[in-house]
Amino acid sequence: MQKSAISTLPYPSHERRPMLTTNFHPTGRHYLQIPGPSPVPDRVLRAMSLPTIDHRGPEFAQLGLKVLADMQKVFQTKHPVMIYAASGTGAWEAALVNTLSPGDHVLMYESGHFAFLWNKLATRLGLKAETIAHPGMDNGVPASWRRGVQAHLIEERLKADTGHSIKAVCVVHNETSTGATSNIAAVRQAIDAAKHPALLLVDTISGLASADYRHDDWGVDVSISGSQKGLMLPPGISFNALSPKAIEASKTAKLSKAFWAWDEMIEMNKNGYWPSTPNTNLLYGLSEACDMIFNPAHGGLPATFARHLRWAEGTRAAVNSWGLQIQCAEPAVYSPILTGVMTPEGVDADAVRKIIYERFDCSLGTGLGKVKGRMFRIGHLGDCNDLTLIAAISACEMGLKLAGVKLAGSGVQSAMDYFSSHKGN
Numbered sequence: 194m195q196k197s198a199i200s201t202l203p204y205p206s207h208e209r210r211p212m213l214t215t216n217f218h219p220t221g222r223h224y225l226q227i228p229g230p231s232p233v234p235d236r237v238l239r240a241m242s243l244p245t246i247d248h249r250g251p252e253f254a255q256l257g258l259k260v261l262a263d264m265q266k267v268f269q270t271k272h273p274v275m276i277y278a279a280s281g282t283g284a285w286e287a288a289l290v291n292t293l294s295p296g297d298h299v300l301m302y303e304s305g306h307f308a309f310l311w312n313k314l315a316t317r318l319g320l321k322a323e324t325i326a327h328p329g330m331d332n333g334v335p336a337s338w339r340r341g342v343q344a345h346l347i348e349e350r351l352k353a354d355t356g357h358s359i360k361a362v363c364v365v366h367n368e369t370s371t372g373a374t375s376n377i378a379a380v381r382q383a384i385d386a387a388k389h390p391a392l393l394l395v396d397t398i399s400g401l402a403s404a405d406y407r408h409d410d411w412g413v414d415v416s417i418s419g420s421q422k423g424l425m426l427p428p429g430i431s432f433n434a435l436s437p438k439a440i441e442a443s444k445t446a447k448l449s450k451a452f453w454a455w456d457e458m459i460e461m462n463k464n465g466y467w468p469s470t471p472n473t474n475l476l477y478g479l480s481e482a483c484d485m486i487f488n489p490a491h492g493g494l495p496a497t498f499a500r501h502l503r504w505a506e507g508t509r510a511a512v513n514s515w516g517l518q519i520q521c522a523e524p525a526v527y528s529p530i531l532t533g534v535m536t537p538e539g540v541d542a543d544a545v546r547k548i549i550y551e552r553f554d555c556s557l558g559t560g561l562g563k564v565k566g567r568m569f570r571i572g573h574l575g576d577c578n579d580l581t582l583i584a585a586i587s588a589c590e591m592g593l594k595l596a597g598v599k600l601a602g603s604g605v606q607s608a609m610d611y612f613s614s615h616k617g618n
């Protein structure tokens with residue numbers, strides 16, 4: 194095959210992805226099965242292609258007020274939601290700088306690579322980030338990276354903090370690097386049981402709009418999310434959902450902030466505007482994606498959550514039939530959004546991914562940080578369906594065999610059996 198380095202932007206979604214460095218596959222769709230960015234539906238792409246309008250004009254306010262209200266529904270909150278023209282990392286920073294002061298002590302649970310990165314960011318901001326994790330190793334990787342957040346460890350730590358030096362507890366809801374979706378209500382209960390005043394900050398960047406998430410009911414103070422996962426949009430928008438307690442904390446928090454500051458945004462958002470230029474076309478896409486998610490004919494948010502649970506179950510049926518380990522070792526917190534597949538000792542998971550990408554035009558998530566080379570991730574989120582997933586699972590099965598992995602049985606067969614015997618909505 195000839196190498197080429199072409200850029201075909203802009204391009205319609207049914208055509209090849211741009212900026213190919215190889216031309217292995219001149220026809221058909223690429224299978225983007227990473228746990229975000231997830232595929233963007235054509236309907237959303239079309240909405241984003243509409244002309245950009247004046248962000249200070251009257252039509253814009255209608256759009257602004259609609260997406261702000263839509264996002265309150267998605268977060269299941271009655272309180273303000275901030276929409277930033279930034280990736281998820283920006284919203285991580287926004288949550289911290291609006292609620293905390295230099296040197297503040299924060300308790301950060303290490304459930305995987307994203308929790309680790311958030312901790313690094315907090316440290317760079319000048320916070321005293323204390324790491325808490327499930328101890329020990331499990332099959333050669335940190336045990337904490339194979340489980341959900343252990344709320345009892347947080348409770349014990351907070352009880353020992355009698356002077357209330359800890360100002361915030363930070364946890365990741367859906368850990369995209371491992372495939373574990375933690376029980377946030379249990380973390381809230383742990384904080385309450387310790388009678389501790391710390392704020393609860395939760396990263397649901399890859400959980401929102403795929404897994405049930407209840408900002409108000411679970412007593413979360415700041416929820417953080419992004420556009421490129423369950424919301425089926427390109428990267429470029431991120432969110433903070435606030436609680437009254439978080440807004441109160443922001444009035445005295447002393448970390449430097451300007452672009453991220455909530456106060457001006459809250460004021461201007463009341464009329465559907467932003468202090469700086471919002472990403473208008475992504476907001477068209479957000480409005481369209483929310484209409485798709487809320488569509489009562491398709492069952493709205495509850496049906497969206499059910500779809501993800503079912504895809505995850507079918508995917509796990511496949512992994513179990515291969516005889517490989519699912520990275521999340523705690524079934525109660527299996528992620529509806531992605532499944533981490535551990536390769537046998539001595540098999541480089543990235544080499545398997547490379548075969549799958551080159552031979553079958555399917556992108557899978559790489560192992561991140563401490564699990565690099567030990568696992569790959571199958572994303573099953575957003576604009577997905579049974580056949581997309583069966584195709585991705587067949588790419589995995591062929592790739593694993595080509596890499597010389599001895600499989601116990603056919604995962605494709607098990608996924609087909611599961612999906613055909615469990616009707617979806």
Ligand code: PLP
Binds near residue numbers: 282399
């Ligand atoms: N947190 C989680 C759980 C994520 O999955 C990601 C990205 O995948 C991030 C944070 C970082 O967000 P971004 O890459 O959009 O800045």
